[in-house]
Amino acid sequence: MNFYHCLDSYIGYLTAERGASNHTIEAYTRDILEFLKYLEENSIQFPLQEDVNNFIAHLMDRGKKTRSITRSISSLRGFFNFMTMEGLIKTNPFEELEAPKYRPSIPEVLSQEEMLELLRLTEGERKSLRDRTMLELMYATGLRVSELINLKKSDINLDGGFLIATGKRSKERVVPIGSYSKEAIKRYLFEEKPKGPYLFSNKKGGRLTRQAIWKIIRKYARKIERTHVSPHTIRHTFATHLLEGGADLRSVQLLLGHEDISTTQIYTHVDSKRLKEIHKKYHPRG
Numbered sequence: 001m002n003f004y005h006c007l008d009s010y011i012g013y014l015t016a017e018r019g020a021s022n023h024t025i026e027a028y029t030r031d032i033l034e035f036l037k038y039l040e041e042n043s044i045q046f047p048l049q050e051d052v053n054n055f056i057a058h059l060m061d062r063g064k065k066t067r068s069i070t071r072s073i074s075s076l077r078g079f080f081n082f083m084t085m086e087g088l089i090k091t092n093p094f095e096e097l098e099a100p101k102y103r104p105s106i107p108e109v110l111s112q113e114e115m116l117e118l119l120r121l122t123e124g125e126r127k128s129l130r131d132r133t134m135l136e137l138m139y140a141t142g143l144r145v146s147e148l149i150n151l152k153k154s155d156i157n158l159d160g161g162f163l164i165a166t167g168k169r170s171k172e173r174v175v176p177i178g179s180y181s182k183e184a185i186k187r188y189l190f191e192e193k194p195k196g197p198y199l200f201s202n203k204k205g206g207r208l209t210r211q212a213i214w215k216i217i218r219k220y221a222r223k224i225e226r227t228h229v230s231p232h233t234i235r236h237t238f239a240t241h242l243l244e245g246g247a248d249l250r251s252v253q254l255l256l257g258h259e260d261i262s263t264t265q266i267y268t269h270v271d272s273k274r275l276k277e278i279h280k281k282y283h284p285r286g
Contacts, residue, residue: 007032007036009082010079011025019170031075032076034072035072038058039051047093049097052094073097080092080093080094081095110229110234110237115234115237118221121223129187130188130192132184133181133187133200134216136181138238139234140180142238144232144235146210148200148231149208151165152198153189155199156177158185161176161177161182163175210231249265
C-alpha cells in the first residue's frame with residue numbers, strides 16, 4: 001500500500017471537508033510522516049498492534065514529551081480512520097491504543113499589577129499607540145494571536161461594544177470589549193489611521209506576523225523583568241483574572257472560544273485563599 005498517496009488524499013479531506021487550519025495540517029503531516037519513516041526503516045509493510053506499541057516506545061526512548069506522543073497518536077488514529085472509511089484498509093491499528101495520560105502544565109500568568117504596569121509602559125508615546133491598543137485589546141478579550149493578526153477594522157463594533165473573532169476552523173464568536181479598549185481603539189484609528197483592512201497592520205497595510213506580535217510583547221515584558229511573556233501568557237492572564245473576579249467557567253469557555261470545557265479547566269488555578277473563602281461562604285458546614 002502506498003501510504004504517501006493516502007496521506008495526500010487525507011490532507012485534501014482535512015482541508016476541504018473538515019476545514020482544518022494550515023497549522024493543524026502541518027502538525028498532522030509531521031506526525032504521520034514520522035510514523036511512515038519508522039515503518040520504512042523497520043521494513044514494515046502494514047503496522048500491527050505490536051508495531052504501533054513499539055513505535056510509541058520508540059518515541060519515548062527519543063525523549064518525546066507525553067503531550068507530543070498523545071498528539072501523534074491522535075494524528076495517526078485519524079489518518080488510519082480515514083483509510084478505513086475509504087475502504088482502503090480493514091482495521092485501524094491505532095483504534096484500541098490508549099494515549100498516555102498527562103497533566104497539562106499550569107499556564108504562566110501575570111498578576112493584575114504586572115499587567116497594568118505592562119500597559120502603563122506604552123503610555124505617553126505616539127509611536128507606541130498601536131502597541132498599547134494591541135495590549136489593551138488582548139487583555140480585554142483573550143484573543144489568540146492568530147485571531148488578533150486576522151482581526152479587521154470591519155470586525156469591530158465600537159457602538160455595540162463587541163468584536164467578531166474568527167477562531168479555529170473558521171468559527172466566529174462575539175467577544176465583548178470594555179471601555180478602556182474602546183477608547184484605545186478609537187484613538188488609535190483616529191490618530192494612526194492604519195492602512196488596509198486589518199486593525200493592526202504593517203506599513204504596507206498587510207497583516208502583522210506572529211513574530212512581530214511576540215517581539216512587541218517581549219519588548220515591554222523585559223522592562224518589568226518578565227522574560228517568558230508571550231501572546232498566550234496574556235490570554236492566560238485574561239482568563240485567570242476573570243475567574244479570580246468571580247466569573248464562571250462556562251462563561252470563560254465561551255469568551256476563549258474553547259469547544260470543550262476541559263480545555264478551559266487549566267485556568268482554574270485560582271489561589272487557595274479565594275477557594276477557602278468560597279468554601280466558607282457557600283458550604284453549609286463552612
